[in-house]
Amino acid sequence: KPDDGSYKLMGEEITVFGDDQLALLRNHFAGFVFQQFHLLPRLDARENVELPLIYAGKRKQSAVAEARLGDVGLKERILHKPNELSGGEQQRVAIARALVNEPALIFADEPTGNLDTKSEEEIISILKRLNAQGKTIVMVTHEREIADHAKRIIYMRDGKIISDERRKLEPPPAEITLADAKASDTMKIATKSAGRAAVLDHFRQAVYSVASNKMRSFLSMLGILIGVTAVIAMLALVQGARDQIAGSLASLGSNMLSVRSGSTRIRGVAIESGTVTRLTLEDADAIRKETELIKRVSPFVSGRGQVVYQGGNWSTQVIGTGADYAEMRVTIPAAGRFFAGEEIRSKQKVAVLGTTVAKQLFGESDPIGEIIKVNRINFQVIGVMPVKGGGTWYDQDDMVIIPVTTAMYRVLGMKYVGSIDVEVRDQPLIENAQEAIKEIIIKRHKISDKNEDSFEIRNMAEIQEAMSKTMMTMGLLLGSIAAISLLVGGIGIMNIMLVSVTERTREIGLRKALGGRRKDIMNQFLIESAVMSITGG
Numbered sequence: 268k269p270d271d272g273s274y275k276l277m278g279e280e281i282t283v284f285g286d287d288q289l290a291l292l293r294n295h296f297a298g299f300v301f302q303q304f305h306l307l308p309r310l311d312a313r314e315n316v317e318l319p320l321i322y323a324g325k326r327k328q329s330a331v332a333e334a335r336l337g338d339v340g341l342k343e344r345i346l347h348k349p350n351e352l353s354g355g356e357q358q359r360v361a362i363a364r365a366l367v368n369e370p371a372l373i374f375a376d377e378p379t380g381n382l383d384t385k386s387e388e389e390i391i392s393i394l395k396r397l398n399a400q401g402k403t404i405v406m407v408t409h410e411r412e413i414a415d416h417a418k419r420i421i422y423m424r425d426g427k428i429i430s431d432e433r434r435k436l437e438p439p440p441a442e443i444t445l446a447d448a449k450a451s452d453t454m455k456i457a458t459k460s461a462g463r464a465a466v467l468d469h470f471r472q473a474v475y476s477v478a479s480n481k482m483r484s485f486l487s488m489l490g491i492l493i494g495v496t497a498v499i500a501m502l503a504l505v506q507g508a509r510d511q512i513a514g515s516l517a518s519l520g521s522n523m524l525s526v527r528s529g530s531t532r533i534r535g536v537a538i539e540s541g542t543v544t545r546l547t548l549e550d551a552d553a554i555r556k557e558t559e560l561i562k563r564v565s566p567f568v569s570g571r572g573q574v575v576y577q578g579g580n581w582s583t584q585v586i587g588t589g590a591d592y593a594e595m596r597v598t599i600p601a602a603g604r605f606f607a608g609e610e611i612r613s614k615q616k617v618a619v620l621g622t623t624v625a626k627q628l629f630g631e632s633d634p635i636g637e638i639i640k641v642n643r644i645n646f647q648v649i650g651v652m653p654v655k656g657g658g659t660w661y662d663q664d665d666m667v668i669i670p671v672t673t674a675m676y677r678v679l680g681m682k683y684v685g686s687i688d689v690e691v692r693d694q695p696l697i698e699n700a701q702e703a704i705k706e707i708i709i710k711r712h713k714i715s716d717k718n719e720d721s722f723e724i725r726n727m728a729e730i731q732e733a734m735s736k737t738m739m740t741m742g743l744l745l746g747s748i749a750a751i752s753l754l755v756g757g758i759g760i761m762n763i764m765l766v767s768v769t770e771r772t773r774e775i776g777l778r779k780a781l782g783g784r785r786k787d788i789m790n791q792f793l794i795e796s797a798v799m800s801i802t803g804g
Contacts, residue, residue, distance in 0.1 A: 287784045294322050294782020298365030302377035304357040305777045306349040309479040312336060313345040316364045321468040322782040323368055335363040339393055355386025362393060364781070366402075373397065375406040379413060391416055466794075469787070473795040480767075484799055487763040491803030494753030501749040505742040511656075512734055522562075522694055523595070523727035526554070526687040526704060544712050544721040545683040548671070551589070553707055554689060560700040562692045565589035566671050566684040574667055575640040576628040583624050584666040585641060587674025595690045598668075603635045603650030611670040614677060619650040621664040641667060642678055697726060756803070764796050 268289075274281045276296075284292065293299075298319075306315045316332040325331070336345050339359040349357055358378060365373055375394065379387040395416060398404050406417065414420050422429040477484045528544055548566055555564040565588050572585035592598065593605040606617050618641065625634050634648045646669065655663035675681040691700040701724050708714070708722055768775070775788055 287786075290322070290779065290782050290784040290787075293780060294319055295368055296370055296372060298368070298370040298373045299780050300358070300361050300365050300373065300375040300378045302380045304349070304354075304361045304381075305773070306357055306360055307774060307777070308349050309475050311346050311348050312341060312352065312360045312363075315349070315360055316367050318778065319364060319368045319781045321472075322778075322784070322787055325368075332363070332367060335367045336360070338366065339363045340389075353386070354382050355389055358382060358386065358390055359393065362390070362397075366397070368782075371403060373402055373404045375404060377408055378406065379408070379410070387413075466790075469791045469794050470798075472791050473798050476767075476791075476795055477798055483763060487760045487799050488803030490756030490759035491753070491800050492756070494749070494756035495804045497752040498746070498749040501745040502742075505738065505745055508741070509735075509738045512738060522691040522697060524689040524691060524697065524701060524704065525725040525727065526550075526689060526708065527685070527723050527725065528683075528721070544708070544714060546685075546687055546708075546722070547683055548675075550708065550711060551684070551687045553711060554687065554704055557707055558700065558703040560691055560696050560703055561689055563591035563595050563690040565592040565595055565688045567592075567686045567688055568671060568674050568679060568681055568684050570674075570679040570681075572642045572667065572678065573640075574624060574628065575643075576634075576637065579628045581624055581627040583621070585674060585678060586666050586668045587671035587679070588668055589671055591690070592668070592688070595688055598652050598655075600650030601653040602633070603648070605650055606670050611672050614672045615670060616644060616646045616673055616677070617649045617670065618646040619652055619668040620648055621652050621662075621666045621668075622654050623662055623664040624667055625651050641669070644677060701726065757800070760796055760799055763799075764792055767795075768792060 269282060272282075276292075281289070281292070306312075307318075310318075313329060313332045313336065316335055317328045320328040320331060333342070333345055336342060336359075339362055341356060341359055341363065344352060344356060349360070352360065358381075362378075373394075378394065379390050382390060391413065394404055394406070404417075406413070408414055418434050420430075420432040420434070422432075526546065528546055546566075551564050551566040555561060568587040570585050572583060574581050574583055590606060590608045590611055593600070599605070600619055601622075603619070605619055606615065609615075610617055618639065620628075620634060628634065628639065629637070634651060637648050638645050639648060640646070646667075652664065652666075652668070669678065671684065675684070689700070689704060691697050704724055712722075714721060778788060
């Protein structure tokens with residue numbers, strides 16, 4: 268754009284044109300032939316010629332480009348890269364590129380300056396032929412013999428016109444006339460057709476660019492690769508931990524309450540748990556019978572025991588429960604069955620083994636129906652629990668479950684139960700059920716107001732909610748750390764692209780000279796970034 272004055276082209280005031288209008292004008296009205304050729308090294312001859320067609324949004328680019336290369340005598344060299352062509356051949360590619368959009372005006376800057384005599388003659392003959400076909404050619408040269416081929420010669424020195432010679436040479440054929448379309452008409456045509464194939468063509472250009480700088484592109488992708496890997500790994504770890512905890516909480520059952528003996532304080536001193544209120548089997552029966560809010564009840568006792576079968580023995584946890592325990596704790600035996608209410612009332616010596624105990628005692632053999640000893644007392648195995656899994660300190664499969672009455676009176680020597688598990692009929696009834704159970708225990712044990720802390724009712728739903736919130740917090744923390752890794756990878760690509768823009772300033776100038784708009788250049792670099800990011804991802 269000029270700093271001052273007026274500049275008209277075919278009657279149109281060019282100084283008022285915006286960047287996009289000027290780009291379209293360069294693309295459709297004028298063609299450029301550079302002294303240094305300015306061919307993109309990673310593209311072959313045909314692809315270099317196609318560039319103005321891309322920015323014009325024209326389809327069937329290859330056929331048009333091949334036709335123009337044929338016009339300049341390079342039909343057999345269309346797939347060769349610039350470094351595989353001679354200087355004269357490269358200049359002919361540049362001329363074909365200038366002609367591909369059928370411009371009315373061709374600018375040639377020292378088109379023979381870097382060529383030998385033979386190539387110089389070839390280029391001059393091509394330019395004269397184009398001029399004879401109706402193309403206006405404005406050529407800059409320092410060589411008199413080259414200027415002698417022109418119809419008008421303007422001499423300039425230090426920016427001033429010294430002379431303006433008009434020469435009478437043979438006129439062009441009568442049937443060929445200069446295009447009389449004005450710049451504004453050309454602009455309208457360009458506006459309608461520009462950009463139709465831009466995305467696909469920009470994508471192809473971006474892939475070429477990424478592929479031509481393999482090591483740098485790989486290092487850029489590596490940052491994204493590490494970032495995405497960190498995100499996936501962190502999310503997978505959080506999800507795995509959440510699933511593991513969910514599995515553990517599922518073993519507690521749903522809508523569960525746990526009634527436990529608490530402890531009270533005498534003169535500020537905490538007394539041992541269970542010294543004031545001791546829960547009994549009768550308490551479990553009362554809870555089951557005296558409120559309709561309860562679905563299932565199971566008393567619970569536990570202790571350590573030595574389990575023996577033939578030559579094998581194993582120290583494990585012995586648990587005494589009621590008949591409802593299996594359904595309440597989602598522990599329906601994977602093999603065999605669970606004991607029933609009649610077996611509890613008659614203190615039957617039957618046992619359900621955890622998978623760890625079954626494996627230690629029986630290996631791969633079927634334990635159902637076999638007789639084992641629990642603390643030297645014979646028990647018949649009637650079932651094997653499903654795999655529950657466990658953590659570092661606790662294995663949920665390392666236990667033997669027997670009837671609560673048998674555990675209390677024959678194995679562990681207990682008169683009281685450690686806790687009573689209660690399943691409420693529905694989630695909204697938990698608070699009401701909690702109050703009802705509290706009243707039953709206070710009434711049965713005649714507990715005063717000051718000793719109400721001698722037992723407690725734990726809400727398993729609250730524990731589950733607390734664990735879920737904890738996992739959510741951990742997920743956010745780890746996700747944030749992973750996001751930072753991804754951000755660092757993105758910044759790495761940004762830096763590489765900034766370096767790439769700086770290195771390719773000449774290429775950007777060439778693309779703008781061929782009609783590339785600002786958004787075309789921006790889109791190409793953005794697509795390059797996206798290609799590397801998505802590939803790395």
